[in-house]
Amino acid sequence: MFIRAIRKSEQNDDLPPIPPIPTQVRTNEEFIPMPKTGQQRHVDHVLNEYADQYGKVRGLSRREFFQTASGMAAAFLAMNKVYGMKFFDVEEVEAADEAAAVEAAARMGGQFIFDIQTHHLRSDTLIGVTDPNLKMLADLLGGLRAGQVPGSGLKDLNKANFLREVFMESETSMVILSGNPAEKDELNAHPVDQMVRSRDEANMKLGAVRMLAHGLIAPNLGVSNLDDMERQVSQFKISAWKGYTADGVGTPGGWFMDDERVAYPVYEKSRRLGVKHICIHKGLQVLWFADKYSRVNDLEKCALDWPDLNFVIYHSAFPYFSDLANIRRWKGYLTNIYGELGSTFALNVVGAPEQCAHVLGQLVTYLGPDNVCWGTDSIYWGSPQWQIEAFRRFQIPEPIAKGYGYMQLTDEIKAKILGLNAAKVWGIDPAAKMREIAAAGSVTPERLVG
Incomplete structure (x- = not known):
């Protein structure tokens, strides 16, 4: 317990x-x-x-x-x-x-929990940063943390807090550490090399492989992005790509997932490098994101054209979750499309539980119970434990489920969402991983500091 x-x-x-x-x-x-x-x-x-x-x-x-x-x-x-x-x-x-x-x-616990969207920052060097774009991002993310965790802020979005809040203060089994691409590492709130260093240090301290790391892509940067993909795979052994279609990364506008000139060379390079998972931020627009790049109109064609790659849509494109769900509602053969719940579940379960019922109901019923993955956007929201407990207890009230024809969130479906679906995508054996974690022993402050 x-x-x-x-x-x-x-x-x-x-x-x-x-x-x-x-x-x-x-x-x-x-x-x-x-x-x-x-x-x-x-x-x-x-x-x-x-x-x-x-x-x-x-x-x-x-x-x-x-x-x-x-x-x-x-x-x-x-x-x-x-x-x-x-x-x-x-x-x-x-x-x-x-x-x-x-x-x-x-009684409601015991699941394998694989959180495929977590974050920490190089917050010590972000405080007082002068670059306007990086300062805007730092203020934005620090403000999110302060809003959800009273008395906290940018200074707390650090590696030590991350390890404690995720692995000591929650029941999370595994995570993927994610980030945001930037034109240059010095303008990145958490560059890939530092993300990978966090991954390796965490796995050493935890005595088990419990953290994976994203590589970062910005297809609109062209050849330099393709070259950097090779560097990230060869040097850092990343486990998936993370990209933001609505972020121009130093250039105006954004990019579309089905753009054969801009995006398709990235998929071809990814295929050749052996990285099958493309994780894309959709929805949840921040100040500089254009709406046309935040929608999922560009998803269906690329999923059809690249059936051997998995396209994991972060935040399930909220507020465009219905558009995401309806792709597989009408074209169920596109089994390589997934929705992730980071921030989308937290925002709705706290502020609009009836809408949360519709979000989960549509995703599970139409996108499919095998195609929804757990993510929390922690530690922006603090420790993920409250989200875990809220999800375990959340149910779609019968009048809503019957009225709209939604599948109910059974224990089996919740277990899939909390970790089994992502484990299948990333080739993790949940039972073996739980044994590995148990054999490593309890996570203590001394282990995390050492």
């Missing part, structure tokens, strides 16, 4: 008690702070009522109650109550009885 670590920020009496899960989406896609909605304020109120009702009889303050398994259960209860449907599989006895909450969490 996983026991959540108590962070220093949660013990700081100068800050309000931190709920077990965020009760507010503090940013939109431009990362401008947004006020809480009436429903989100109501969730806060109901959660505090549960803390007073069930915490005080145990002699716990609200802050202390929120750090318990009962506190986590109370957060899900509050959301069910406020949003008017049973989105989370939780019973009130769990808020009242810690043993009941621990038992329920343990």
